[in-house]
Amino acid sequence: MIFLSGPRQVGKTTVAEMLGEEFARNRYFNWDDMDDRALILSGQNAISDAMGLDRLQPDMPLCVFDELHKYRDWRNFLKGFFDKNEKKVRILVTGSASLKTFRRSGDSLMGRYFPYTLHPVSVAECLDVKREGLINHQPASIGEHEWEALWRYGGFPEPFLQANREFYNRWTRLQTEQLFRQDLRDLTRIQELDQVEMLARLLRSQVGQLSSYSYMAKTVRVSVDTVRRWIATLESLHFCFTIRPWHRNVARSLRKEPKYYLWDWSQLDDEGARAENMVASALLKAVHWWTETGKGDFGLYFLRDKQKREVDFLVTRDQDPWFLAEVKSGSSPLSKSLVYFQKQTQAEHAFQVAMDAEYVDRDCFEFHSPMIVPGRTFLAQLV
Numbered sequence: 030m031i032f033l034s035g036p037r038q039v040g041k042t043t044v045a046e047m048l049g050e051e052f053a054r055n056r057y058f059n060w061d062d063m064d065d066r067a068l069i070l071s072g073q074n075a076i077s078d079a080m081g082l083d084r085l086q087p088d089m090p091l092c093v094f095d096e097l098h099k100y101r102d103w104r105n106f107l108k109g110f111f112d113k114n115e116k117k118v119r120i121l122v123t124g125s126a127s128l129k130t131f132r133r134s135g136d137s138l139m140g141r142y143f144p145y146t147l148h149p150v151s152v153a154e155c156l157d158v159k160r161e162g163l164i165n166h167q168p169a170s171i172g173e174h175e176w177e178a179l180w181r182y183g184g185f186p187e188p189f190l191q192a193n194r195e196f197y198n199r200w201t202r203l204q205t206e207q208l209f210r211q212d213l214r215d216l217t218r219i220q221e222l223d224q225v226e227m228l229a230r231l232l233r234s235q236v237g238q239l240s241s242y243s244y245m246a247k248t249v250r251v252s253v254d255t256v257r258r259w260i261a262t263l264e265s266l267h268f269c270f271t272i273r274p275w276h277r278n279v280a281r282s283l284r285k286e287p288k289y290y291l292w293d294w295s296q297l298d299d300e301g302a303r304a305e306n307m308v309a310s311a312l313l314k315a316v317h318w319w320t321e322t323g324k325g326d327f328g329l330y331f332l333r334d335k336q337k338r339e340v341d342f343l344v345t346r347d348q349d350p351w352f353l354a355e356v357k358s359g360s361s362p363l364s365k366s367l368v369y370f371q372k373q374t375q376a377e378h379a380f381q382v383a384m385d386a387e388y389v390d391r392d393c394f395e396f397h398s399p400m401i402v403p404g405r406t407f408l409a410q411l412v
Contacts, residue, residue, distance in 0.1 A: 030111055030120040034127050035147030036267035036292050037207060038200075040186050041123040044147060045093045048121065055091035056080050060099050069100065073110040082117045091119045098124045099215055104138055111141050126216055127265045145321050148314040149184025149292065152176070152408035163319055168409035170388040176405065180303070183295030184310070201296070212266050224249050225259050232260070232269055232289050236297055237305045237341070239286040239333070260289070267292050270313060275330035275343050275350070279373050283333045304384040305341055305356045308404065312342055312354065315412040327351075332374070338366040343374065352378035352394075354407070359383035367399050382407050 035041055049055035056079065058065040068075050077083065080090060097103045111120060122142070156169045171179075174192070181197075182188040185204075188197040209226045213219055228249050232240075246253045263269050269289045276282035290313075291297065294306035309329075316327040325347050332353070333339040342354040353376050355367045364381055371379040379399040386403035393402045393410060 030107070030122065030142035032142050032144045033121060033123045033147055034144070034267075035125070036149075036185070037125045037204060037212075038185055038187060039147050039149055039267075041125070041147055042095065043186075045095070045121055045123055049091055049093065052091040052119070053088060054080075054086075055093065057093045057095065058097075060094070060096040066100075069094075069097070069106065073106065073113060076110060077114060080118065082114050086117075089117065089119050091121060093121045093123065095123045096125065097122055098126055108138055108141070125212065125267065127267065143321070146317045148317065149310065150179065150186060150189050151184060151311050151314055151412065152179065152405065153311075153411050155179075156409055158409075163324060164394050165410045166392045166394065168390070168392065168406050170390070171405055171409060180307070181295065183293045185293060188295070197295070201293075204293075208266060208268060213262070216266070217262055219259070219262065221251070224251060225263070228256065228259055229263060229268060232263070233291060233296060236290055236302045237288055237309075239283075240289055241286070270309075272309065272329055272331050272342070275332055275345070275374075278375075279332060279334060279370070281335040283335070288331055301358075304404070307384070308354060308356050308382055308408070309342065311408050311411050312344060316344060318412045332366075332370045338369055340364070340366055340370045343370075343376065350374035350376035352376055352380065355379075355381045356404075357381050357383060357401075359386035359401075359403075363399055363401055371399055380407055 033041055033044065045057065049057070058069060058076065060066055060069065068079060076092070080092060097107070100106065107122065152171050153165060155171050155175045158165055158167065158169050178189050178192040182192055188200050191197070209222055209229070213222055213225060219225060228245060231245055231248055242253045242256050246256045249256065264271060269291050271287045271289055273287045274283045276284045290306045290309040292310065294303050294310055297303040297306055312329050316329045319325060319327045328345040330343045330345065331339070331341055332343050340353050340355050344351050353367060353371055353374070355364050357364065367379050367381055377397060378394055380393060381399065381401045382404050383401055384404035388405040389403050391406065393400065393407050
């Protein structure tokens with residue numbers, strides 16, 4: 030069984046349809062469709078009957094369940110359906126909320142599925158290159174139109190492809206309404222929707238900065254524990270994601286305060302924050318892909334010590350520092366903090382990513398000493 034999660038409108042249904050074309054027979058059940066919901070509520074046997082699974086077939090069909098996590102008893106439903114039909118059908122479960130978040134301790138679904146996360150379009154995804162291994166060692170240059178579209182309109186497929194400001198404004202407004210009115214209402218018991226939206230605006234204004242739960246609690250006028258719960262909910266709905274400090278083998282490092290970034294970097298007006306968030310999103314996508322496809326155990330962190338030296342990102346591989354990335358403008362000199370933390374962590378590579386620099390046709394990962402690299406080159410080498 031495959032669990033595919035990701036934000037609204039990121040392309041999960043399109044992926045399911047493309048996958049369905051590879052099967053001679055497939056069936057799509059959407060919890061938001063009243064007829065499909067009635068069939069699901071009728072039980073596992075009703076789904077089996079609808080797909081003819083009690084008849085001998087030459088090959089397995091595909092069964093897709095979309096937004097099934099909105100069903101309160103979805104875990105038991107899936108367990109029963111999978112255990113009864115494991116050798117008869119392939120199962121894909123998609124959802125706009127993180128299915129891992131809605132997993133409870135002691136769930137008997139463990140061992141029955143592989144989770145995958147679908148991310149917005151990235152620079153590397155726009156390039157027609159054959160990938161071998163973790164890193165694309167032969168990068169290509171993204172077209173100017175695609176680069177500008179990603180920068181201005183983000184990586185969600187519809188606004189990226191339309192590349193039109195009026196369409197983007199309408200799409201963003203609808204996306205926000207669905208998240209803060211429909212999804213929060215359907216999936217949680219939170220009633221203070223206006224305050225959650227206020228918290229989301231606060232997180233948006235603090236992207237890439239150290240976060241103080243006490244400050245946010247005071248601003249939104251709720252308890253610190255409530256702020257933590259609401260942020261966890263916003264993470265599960267793919268509004269934001271957390272990056273925590275790395276402290277192993279780093280003298281006097283910070284250990285607690287996290288940073289938050291948005292899944293949609295286009296919502297940020299400040300160009301410095303947008304650039305940092307765009308790189309954070311690309312790194313998160315790469316880390317998820319490498320881990321979920323079995324390449325190893327990868328993690329994404331940041332570095333900061335009590336002397337206020339800081340590097341934006343550290344990517345780990347099997348619990349060891351692999352490479353550092355600091356996002357700057359092209360005119361900035363090489364960061365002393367980048368040099369310092371590479372020595373501290375013994376990371377193999379250290380990059381200062383210049384988002385406004387022109388593409389250079391060279392493999393960034395050739396170098397082991399700190400190096401200023403163009404964002405267009407660095408991002409083209411990821412996923």
